[in-house]
Amino acid sequence: MVPLETGAIRQALCRITIATRARHVHDVSDEVDRWLAEIGAGEGLLTAFVRHTSCSLTVQENADPSVLADLLDALDRLAPAGAGYRHGSEGPDDMPAHIKTMLTGASIAIPVVGGQMDFGTWQALYLIEHRARGRPRTITLHYLGS
Structure with missing residues (x-):
């Protein structure tokens, strides 16, 4: 294991609003990556928190978009x-x-390495709208790192 040199610790906080569509999985990775670039993120930890009780x-x-469709269907079977x-x-x-x-x-919580979320090849951050009608949803982002 090679430790990452992080330097001075700092933090940043913001809120982003996503206009959702009904029963849809929204990729919010680009918006979050833009914010990480704006604040000059290096190495650290990103916490994302959605400020609502009916989305996640x-x-x-x-x-493969069929994965997201299958996940929505599975959630519908679990909570019809x-x-x-x-x-x-x-x-x-x-x-x-x-x-x-x-x-x-x-x-x-998502590790940030080199100013970007440290995802694997096929990963993204999604906001899932669980309601039958879309609406604006707010995500609070908190970055702690170098």
Whole structure:
């Protein structure tokens, strides 16, 4: 194992807004990479946190779109609409969206190397919209590193 020399530690914080489409997986990697370049990120850790309870973040394959479609279908099987939930004040997709967020997560930590997210060849950062209608979603980004 070779340790990375990081120099002085600094941090940066911002919020980005993504206009989502209904039941869709949105690749947000380019927006995040642009921000990392703007702040002059080097080596460190990026934390991304989505500020909503009915959408989520994930790192997933970016080569074959059928993977993302299959993941959405699998989440629908795990938390189907109309399953007799008590909570549904915002419609039949409300509680299933909360369950899907709980399963997939509202935050994620990603190493940053050379100013970019340290993804493998076929990985990207995605915002998953679980609701049946798109809306603006806000992601808070926090960078800690050199």
